[in-house]
Amino acid sequence: MLRERMKRWRHVFKLDPNRSLSDLALEKILTSGTDAVIIGGTDGITYRNTRELIDRVLDYAVDCVQEVTNQEAVIPGLDGYLLPVVLNTRDIQWMIGAQHQAAKKFGDWIPWEDTAALGYVVLNARSRVGRLTDSQADLTTRDVAAYAQLAEHLYGLPALYLEYSGTFGDPKMVEAVRESVSDIQLIYGGGISRGDEAKEMARWADTTVVGNLVYRNVDAALGTVSAIKEEIEEQVR
Numbered sequence: 001m002l003r004e005r006m007k008r009w010r011h012v013f014k015l016d017p018n019r020s021l022s023d024l025a026l027e028k029i030l031t032s033g034t035d036a037v038i039i040g041g042t043d044g045i046t047y048r049n050t051r052e053l054i055d056r057v058l059d060y061a062v063d064c065v066q067e068v069t070n071q072e073a074v075i076p077g078l079d080g081y082l083l084p085v086v087l088n089t090r091d092i093q094w095m096i097g098a099q100h101q102a103a104k105k106f107g108d109w110i111p112w113e114d115t116a117a118l119g120y121v122v123l124n125a126r127s128r129v130g131r132l133t134d135s136q137a138d139l140t141t142r143d144v145a146a147y148a149q150l151a152e153h154l155y156g157l158p159a160l161y162l163e164y165s166g167t168f169g170d171p172k173m174v175e176a177v178r179e180s181v182s183d184i185q186l187i188y189g190g191g192i193s194r195g196d197e198a199k200e201m202a203r204w205a206d207t208t209v210v211g212n213l214v215y216r217n218v219d220a221a222l223g224t225v226s227a228i229k230e231e232i233e234e235q236v237r
């Protein structure tokens with residue numbers, strides 16, 4: 001079941017079908033020791049570019065799931081599907097509308113056991129996802145903690161995603177959210193460009209996601225895997 005597998009992810013790379021990556025860079029990423037690869041992005045996601053990237057990733061043993069942001073680009077037969085639900089959007093389309101349209105079309109074929117919702121709180125209003133979803137991102141730690149508690153206790157979501165896409169977030173925010181919830185899987189993503197930054201967020205987050213760095217500096221991206229392993233060792237000591 002996807003929810004059980006996801007809980008074990010500490011480090012994840014997010015790969016964007018709309019960006020190109022050499023075979024060598026992809027091989028380095030997929031053999032890095034990361035726990036999983038999420039395939040997804042905000043813009044320019046098509047069936048064709050998603051299929052092409054997934055076919056290259058499936059040659060490796062790493063856990064590979066699709067984060068669905070375009071219902072026309074779903075690739076059947078994968079190990080898992082993540083469906084974003086944006087909690088702080090001002091536009092209902094990104095909270096329930098797009099998901100409803102897709103469920104109307106695919107509902108009887110969706111492998112629900114291997115499908116999980118990600119409750120997003122988008123904290124960088126200027127990011128692509130912030131602009132697309134018109135998210136209200138000027139939030140206090142109490143605001144975000146309140147979303148986290150609703151996600152966990154009222155909506156029963158498996159995971160809460162603190163999304164700073166493109167900018168390094170506030171570790172104090174991640175700490176405050178960590179302290180406000182108990183079982184929900186806390187995912188951090190955004191602006192990680194060095195191992196120490198990954199380590200800092202992994203202190204509070206269950207799962208830390210590295211995205212754009214893969215395309216900017218693949219060797220620095222690999223360094224985030226070992227940094228998170230160090231953090232895990234320190235936590236068990």
Ligand SMILES: CC(C)=CCC/C(C)=C/CC/C(C)=C/CC/C(C)=C/CC/C(C)=C/CC/C(C)=C/CC/C(C)=C/COP(=O)(O)OP(=O)(O)O
Pocket residue numbers: 016040041042043067068069070071074075076077081083084085086094095098099100102103106109110111115120127128129132133163165166211212
């Ligand atoms: C056999 C068969 C047919 C199987 C199908 C199974 C299946 C799972 C079907 C899907 C059903 C379904 C309900 C789909 C949902 C469709 C949908 C369109 C939902 C809306 C998703 C949503 C809220 C999108 C908004 C944007 C968002 C939250 C994106 C998340 C990812 C993200 C933030 C990526 C980062 O973006 P990026 O562009 O890389 O950012 P940079 O600028 O930093 O690069």
Ligand SMILES: O=P(O)(O)OC[C@@H](O)CO
Pocket residue numbers: 014163164165166167188189190191192209210211212213
């Ligand atoms: O691309 P970056 O800024 O690393 O963000 C990763 C991920 O949270 C994007 O959804």
Ligand SMILES: [Mg+2]
Pocket residue numbers: 016041211212
């Ligand atoms: Mg990206």
